[in-house]
Amino acid sequence: MNVISDWSSYFPDLLEGLLVSVQLAAISLGLGIPLGLVLAIANGSGGRVARAGAIVLVEIGRGMPALVMLQIVYFGLPDLGLSFGSFVSAAVALTLTSAAYTSEIIRGGLQSVPAGEVEAAEALNMARLDILRFIVIPQGMRVAVPSLMGFSILIFQATALAYTIALPELLATAYSIGSSTFRYMSVLVLAGLMYLAITIPMSFLTERVEMRLSRHL
Amino acid sequence: MTPEVLLSILRGLPTTLLLTFGALALGAVGGIPLVLLRRSPWAITRIPARLLIEVLRGIPPIVWLFIIFFGLAPMGIRLSPLTAGILGMGVISAAYLAEIYRGGLAAVNRGQYEASMALGMSSPDMMSRIIGPQVVRVSIPAAATYGIGLLKDSSIAFTIGVNEMLYFANVESRSEADAIGPFLTAGAVYVVLSVLSAWGSRTLDARLQKRVAR
Numbered sequence: 001m002n003v004i005s006d007w008s009s010y011f012p013d014l015l016e017g018l019l020v021s022v023q024l025a026a027i028s029l030g031l032g033i034p035l036g037l038v039l040a041i042a043n044g045s046g047g048r049v050a051r052a053g054a055i056v057l058v059e060i061g062r063g064m065p066a067l068v069m070l071q072i073v074y075f076g077l078p079d080l081g082l083s084f085g086s087f088v089s090a091a092v093a094l095t096l097t098s099a100a101y102t103s104e105i106i107r108g109g110l111q112s113v114p115a116g117e118v119e120a121a122e123a124l125n126m127a128r129l130d131i132l133r134f135i136v137i138p139q140g141m142r143v144a145v146p147s148l149m150g151f152s153i154l155i156f157q158a159t160a161l162a163y164t165i166a167l168p169e170l171l172a173t174a175y176s177i178g179s180s181t182f183r184y185m186s187v188l189v190l191a192g193l194m195y196l197a198i199t200i201p202m203s204f205l206t207e208r209v210e211m212r213l214s215r216h217l
Numbered sequence: 218m219t220p221e222v223l224l225s226i227l228r229g230l231p232t233t234l235l236l237t238f239g240a241l242a243l244g245a246v247g248g249i250p251l252v253l254l255r256r257s258p259w260a261i262t263r264i265p266a267r268l269l270i271e272v273l274r275g276i277p278p279i280v281w282l283f284i285i286f287f288g289l290a291p292m293g294i295r296l297s298p299l300t301a302g303i304l305g306m307g308v309i310s311a312a313y314l315a316e317i318y319r320g321g322l323a324a325v326n327r328g329q330y331e332a333s334m335a336l337g338m339s340s341p342d343m344m345s346r347i348i349g350p351q352v353v354r355v356s357i358p359a360a361a362t363y364g365i366g367l368l369k370d371s372s373i374a375f376t377i378g379v380n381e382m383l384y385f386a387n388v389e390s391r392s393e394a395d396a397i398g399p400f401l402t403a404g405a406v407y408v409v410l411s412v413l414s415a416w417g418s419r420t421l422d423a424r425l426q427k428r429v430a431r
Contacts, residue, residue: 063412196272
């Protein structure tokens with residue numbers, strides 16, 4: 001058997017795995033980024049307690065490897081009476097990691113909004129929530145977009161870690177094909193190319209967006 | 218979190234550090250030719266270098282480790298898990314560091330190049346004595362951030378059986394009645410290490426920045 005016929009027989013299974021990876025990344029980011037925004041706001045303009053809480057959560061979330069987070073949620077939480085399936089566990093772990101990282105990215109974005117704009121809004125007697133909603137968040141999030149896209153690529157790659165908790169995503173599918181055919185190289189390279197099929201276009205898109213957003217600077 | 222579990226996990230710390238620094242060293246050296254090719258005036262070297270960097274960065278690290286560890290074995294290249302881990306994380310680091318160096322090269326003031334040329338320095342001389350040292354200084358914060366990320370990513374090597382910290386946490390969690398404690402302990406060690414190294418890199422950076430021309 002040559003590589004091409006190998007690959008065409010692996011491809012349908014791997015495609016299903018890729019779909020699981022993409023879903024996992026989408027859910028983790030869809031929940032993680034809003035959570036990151038909340039943490040960023042708590043850190044930037046909350047009271048002292050909210051601020052300290054946010055900083056501790058972010059440092060823990062960023063300091064702990066995603067793989068460790070995954071093991072804690074999947075193998076550890078059942079000890080406390082919380083058991084999830086492998087997909088939910090992976091989504092919980094990656095959401096927490098995303099929230100911690102994106103909150104720092106978003107905080108940087110929010111800080112880039114000129115203080116004068118906030119002062120002007122205060123002078124107009126706008127409510128604090130309205131200042132955030134209409135002035136700081138729309139402008140700050142725009143600045144954060146390229147970094148958030150770059151981070152999204154990393155989270156998509158991190159879905160491969162869910163292989164360790166038996167989630168049938170792309171890597172797990174490739175590995176199980178490899179262990180039954182003993183042709184690891186061929187199936188793993190195909191899996192790698194399928195990851196690239198997502199990450200390379202995303203990284204070009206990120207670069208384009210970055211150039212577009214910074215063209216008036 | 219018991220002291221015995223902590224001690225057991227710390228047995229993996231030397232391997233975690235070896236993996237991190239080994240890969241970082243490999244990447245720091247490997248990134249130099251990559252960035253030089255990436256910035257070369259000839260498309261024939263520039264495009265393949267760019268492609269290589271994208272491929273190295275675009276495939277998840279765990280997939281690279283599997284390709285090197287499981288994929289090469291049937292071809293007669295049998296590496297120990299630790300060697301495969303260092304090699305895999307090292308080539309990925311080379312790609313990331315090449316991009317960091319590229320940013321550093323762009324940050325060095327143009328006048329530095331012009332002044333070196335005006336003094337009649339050869340190109341290798343200019344790079345190694347004037348530009349290079351400044352690039353290193355400018356690149357330190359980004360490289361340190363990457364290194365801290367690498368410290369955490371090194372836990373991935375556990376999946377190919379490298380006996381680093383997560384490996385021992387996993388062993389403890391299987392053997393004890395307590396499944397969550399060992400992982401939380403390992404997580405806490407990583408948090409402490411990354412907070413400490415972030416502080417260390419800020420201090421180092423503050424000292425090195427004094428010697429960069431702006």
